[in-house]
Amino acid sequence: MKSVSLVGDGWKNRVTEFASSEVFDRLFKEGMALVEEAAAYLDGPGRQQSRQLDREKALVYAAESMEVTTRLMQSASWLVVQRAVREGDMTSDEAGEDKFRLSAPGELRQLTAVEHLPEMLQDLVVRSRALYERVWRLDETLFAVEETPTENPVGNQLQRLQDIAESGAFDPLAIWRNVK
Template sequence: MSDSVATQIVQRVEIVRDFARSDLFDRTFKEGMALVEETAAYLDGDGRRDSRLLNREDALAYAGESMRLTTRLMQIASWLLVQRAVREGDMEAADACEERYRLSPVQGSAADAGEKMPEGLISLLDRANRLYERISHMDKRMFIDAESEAPAVNQVLNQMQLLQNAFGTATEARQ
């Protein structure tokens, strides 16, 4: 492992630790967990009632959207719990940097304008999507962008170093 790669890893680990200790993490964690609880209550209560009032086609779309919503929220909760584990010392920040803890790519909604979704579900979907986008942005900044922020290699200096290695310095050549 080169020194620059090792430095990158150390920097990324520090970014993860700093984020896990931040007020932004506290607020995001509380918001995410509250949304998970609110969604569970809705789907077990008013959402169940609302879905019974839908025609067959819309009820199938509702079922698909509610599954998409719960999947999205589980991804959010999982990501937040990994960050909390880092904060509480239950997980090393370096482990949290592993690819398996990244968010999965988002899949769009299958519902179209013709389907009548209950307002409660639409509101939860919107809030979950906005939270997912924010967390996805944080994940990208912490992990993906951090990898691409390696110092740029000066190609001229790099070529000069290769020449120097191949032929030695000018003073060595004269001796």
């Protein structure tokens, strides 16, 4: 994860506005429901299904279930931090600290290794990846560093022309006024 110092206050407003939005409410509910669904599956039917797998597939199952759990816990933690901002329990500055930010999703392996695993685990792998990527993109967008605009020579020249025109030194209609 890159460590950046956040510039300006625009990102603070974005964080606060997002945390108060209906979009956030829906994402929060969706994320927490997926966490509960994954926990119920992995502790119940998933545990029983993993015992029926051969040794190699059981290892793949264990690795994938840990990755699903990690992605979901990181996503849920980020969502809880945003809710804390909305409720006034945490400031935008605190939410912007590195320890509350998400890392970029790593290089994702193809799902070929999991194609022989139970369908429910395969589904949780795909959905947990999708949720994590959505939350990560939001994190990147909300906490984006605002760049200071650089000098724009064309804009500067246009501003100078506008200043001259407004000062009265340049009056293109003067020719027409003198014709009378």
